[in-house]
Amino acid sequence: MSTADFGRWSAAAAPLYAPPVGTPAGRAEPPGRSLQPTWRATLFAAATGCLWLVVATDQWGSARALFWIDVALGITSMVVLQFRRRWPLGTAVLTSVTTAASASAIGAWVVCLASLATRRQWREILPTAVLATATGQVLYEIEPTQTLPWYANLIFTALTTAAVVAVGMYVGARRDLLDSLRDRAERAEREQALQVAAGRANERTRIAREMHDVLAHRMSLVAVHAGALAYRTDLGPAQIRETADIIRANSQRALADLREILGLLRDTEQDVDAAGHRPQPTLDDLGTLLEEERAAGARITLRSDLDDLDELPASMGRSAYRIVQESLTNARKHAPHAAVTVELTGRPGNGLDVCVRNPVRVGGQDVSTDGAGFGLIGLAERAAASHGRFHHGLTADGDFTIRAWLPWDQ
Numbered sequence: 001m002s003t004a005d006f007g008r009w010s011a012a013a014a015p016l017y018a019p020p021v022g023t024p025a026g027r028a029e030p031p032g033r034s035l036q037p038t039w040r041a042t043l044f045a046a047a048t049g050c051l052w053l054v055v056a057t058d059q060w061g062s063a064r065a066l067f068w069i070d071v072a073l074g075i076t077s078m079v080v081l082q083f084r085r086r087w088p089l090g091t092a093v094l095t096s097v098t099t100a101a102s103a104s105a106i107g108a109w110v111v112c113l114a115s116l117a118t119r120r121q122w123r124e125i126l127p128t129a130v131l132a133t134a135t136g137q138v139l140y141e142i143e144p145t146q147t148l149p150w151y152a153n154l155i156f157t158a159l160t161t162a163a164v165v166a167v168g169m170y171v172g173a174r175r176d177l178l179d180s181l182r183d184r185a186e187r188a189e190r191e192q193a194l195q196v197a198a199g200r201a202n203e204r205t206r207i208a209r210e211m212h213d214v215l216a217h218r219m220s221l222v223a224v225h226a227g228a229l230a231y232r233t234d235l236g237p238a239q240i241r242e243t244a245d246i247i248r249a250n251s252q253r254a255l256a257d258l259r260e261i262l263g264l265l266r267d268t269e270q271d272v273d274a275a276g277h278r279p280q281p282t283l284d285d286l287g288t289l290l291e292e293e294r295a296a297g298a299r300i301t302l303r304s305d306l307d308d309l310d311e312l313p314a315s316m317g318r319s320a321y322r323i324v325q326e327s328l329t330n331a332r333k334h335a336p337h338a339a340v341t342v343e344l345t346g347r348p349g350n351g352l353d354v355c356v357r358n359p360v361r362v363g364g365q366d367v368s369t370d371g372a373g374f375g376l377i378g379l380a381e382r383a384a385a386s387h388g389r390f391h392h393g394l395t396a397d398g399d400f401t402i403r404a405w406l407p408w409d410q
Contacts, residue, residue, distance in 0.1 A: 066101070066142065074104025081108040084115045092116040092128050100135035101142060110164055117168025118175065125165055132161045205381065211258075212326075212378050218254035220329050221296050222247050224336060246296055282317030283309040283344070286324060290342075293328055297337070300328070304344040312352070316406050319386045320344070320354050326375045327356035327402045335359060335400070346408055351388070354404045360394065379404065 077098045084091040095109040113132060117125055136157030140150060148156070225243045229235070235243070281289075286309060290300050309317070324342055331340045338358045346352035376392060379402065383390035388406040395401050 070102045070104050073098040073102030074108075077102070077105035077108035081111055084112045088112070088116045088119060089124050089128070092124075093131065096128060096132040096135050099132070100138040103139065103143075113161070113164050114168035114171070117165045118172030120169050120172050125169075129161045129165055133158050136160075208378075212375065215254055215257060216326070216329050216375060218250045218257065220332050221250045221292075222254070224332060225250075225296065250296075280318050281321050282314055283312055283320050283324075284317065286321060289321070289325060289328075293332075298328070298332065299337070299339045301339065301341045302344075303341065306344055306346070309344075312408070316352060316386060316408060319382050319388075319406055320352060320404075322382055323354050323379055323390075323402070323404050324356060326379055330375050330402070331356070331358040331400075348408050351408045352406045354406070355401060356403075357395070357399045357401045360398055360400050376402075 077095045080091050080094050080098075092109075092112040092115070095105055095112045098105040099109050109132065113128065116128060133154070137150070137154055140148075140153045140157075225247050229240065229243055229247075283306075286302075290302060293300055306312070312320070327342075328340060331338060335358050340356065340358040343355040343357070344352070345355075379392075380390045383404045383406065386406050388404060390402075390404045392400070392402045
């Protein structure tokens with residue numbers, strides 16, 4: 001055996017002995033995985049073992065029993081090689097022992113020791129390396145012909161063992177690096193998928209809340225006045241015409257709002273506030289909303305200590321407007337013809353308080369309970385999106401109150 005022979009072995013060994021990528025370092029690979037590397041390693045070990053032919057002639061002529069022992073141990077090591085992934089330490093030790101009397105087992109020993117080194121556990125590697133160095137000296141002593149002095153063989157065997165271990169540890173470190181990069185990429189893909197799913201869910205919720213706030217207000221007006229036409233038989237022609245005008249006007253506005261929302265959903269080239277679309281209403285438009293409600297027959301009282309509604313931040317003004325709008329819709333559905341009080345108080349630094357109060361409907365059950373609760377859920381979500389607070393319930397006086405607090409920075 002020469003240093004040139006070992007150079008050829010180590011150059012071909014790297015892709016053959018390492019377990020497939022994905023097996024953590026320090027853990028034996030489960031059996032039955034990746035048969036192709038196993039057969040490549042077997043062919044490599046067999047080809048390397050053929051270097052035994054260099055000494056086979058001397059064994060046949062001077063020590064024929066050693067010849068057959070060498071062949072038998074070489075074949076045994078090739079069989080043991082197939083189990084190196086299930087029992088890496090045991091196969092490395094067994095093939096090291098076989099090299100004490102078999103030069104043909106050197107190829108299998110190289111593969112098994114390198115495979116063990118990929119685990120990078122020194123408590124396994126160091127004793128096995130010492131054993132391999134010792135068995136190399138035993139093989140030196142029993143071979144019939146030697147061309148090197150014993151100390152040169154010892155140094156060469158030690159260097160060979162160290163080189164096999166170094167290559168195995170390098171491949172193990174590289175495999176762990178690839179595993180970490182793969183895990184990081186898979187984790188990033190999972191996080192991105194979760195972010196996309198969360199973004200879609202949030203957008204669907206926002207769209208549903210916006211459509212509910214816009215359309216429920218208009219359609220509830222239509223439902224109330226259509227119900228009046230259906231059940232009131234004492235209405236005169238002028239009252240019927242006025243009610244029909246209210247139904248027609250609110251139906252047209254509801255269709256216009258629906259077209260606008262659908263247009264924004266279809267328009268992927270522009271932002272939601274792009275030119276050509278109506279701006280979102282704010283508290284500055286509260287007067288128009290109350291006038292529409294009063295024209296439809298609602299009794300609404302506004303109490304506000306705000307000097308100028310237009311001075312409020314736009315985002316807070318939009319949220320407050322939608323809260324008042326949905327609260328009025330809720331009052332119309334569940335307590336029709338009841339007096340409603342809208343209160344706006346606050347100043348920069350303290351926040352804005354929005355309170356809508358109306359008496360509870362007296363007598364009978366609500367006739368319009370379809371979708372009951374979605375409006376209140378949407379109001380809570382809208383307040384939370386503005387980093388505010390929201391609650392609703394009955395007061396000691398028996399009034400149903402919707403109250404929201406929105407932050408107002410100085």
